[in-house]
Amino acid sequence: GSGSAWQRYNANGIVSSVDTSGCGFQTTPVYVTSMTGTSSHWISTGSSEVYSPSATGFQNYIHQSGITPEKATSWGWEMNWVAHDPT
DSSP, X not given: OEEOXXXXXXXXXXXXXXXXGGGOOSSOOEEEEEEEOSSSGGGOBOTTOOXXXXXXXXXXXXXXXXXXXXXXXXXXXXXXXXXXXXX
């Protein structure tokens, strides 16, 4: 899957909350994430670190000096992810 609804986390961070409820997982899957875009995502950190994983979603916190949801959107930043059942 892919997509992002960026929200401000702090002065140098944004967060993406990904809803995976449509996948129908019964237990927490293993999520693997990355980020794509047209500019400046190569100097950010956090795109592969998954927070609060559950059967219905997860979050990624992205750090970059001065980043805002508006900048991330204008640069085409999107979270990409795959998930699989760990059993």
